[in-house]
Amino acid sequence: MAGELRLVACKGADKKGGGEMPQAGTEQVEQYLSKLEHLLKAEIEEVRRIVLAADDRLTEHVKWNAPSFCVDGEDRITMNLRGRDSFLLVFHRGAKAKQDGFAFRDDTGLMAWAAADRATVKLGDMNDVQEKRERLAQAVVNWIEASI
Numbered sequence: 619m620a621g622e623l624r625l626v627a628c629k630g631a632d633k634k635g636g637g638e639m640p641q642a643g644t645e646q647v648e649q650y651l652s653k654l655e656h657l658l659k660a661e662i663e664e665v666r667r668i669v670l671a672a673d674d675r676l677t678e679h680v681k682w683n684a685p686s687f688c689v690d691g692e693d694r695i696t697m698n699l700r701g702r703d704s705f706l707l708v709f710h711r712g713a714k715a716k717q718d719g720f721a722f723r724d725d726t727g728l729m730a731w732a733a734a735d736r737a738t739v740k741l742g743d744m745n746d747v748q749e750k751r752e753r754l755a756q757a758v759v760n761w762i763e764a765s766i
Contacts, residue, residue: 672758
């Protein structure tokens, strides 16, 4: 089942405009990406595939105006697409930092730490994504195991 897209929504999926969300989960992300205008759209889509293929438990939705990946309805990895020539994957354990002694060792060398339970991985063009592919997939696997 690795790499198969799953139609499950995460908790707190965006409901822009106060109305009902037209889709949930993968359908919502696909609609969002179909309208996305970003110089690195192909790279964003490739990273999405890498993340989803890394762990069968991951589902997705749109949160904070970007794709976000969840386990059991809890956000764990969220894209930050504000950059023009790069974008970030934010590894976290929910919207608020937790003070519970969590520790994570990044063996990939990709993560920049914002807090003990919050890190980012910066990604650029397709060459950068391909060069980081295996380490990124491993970072996702390790993060999900440590953070659930």
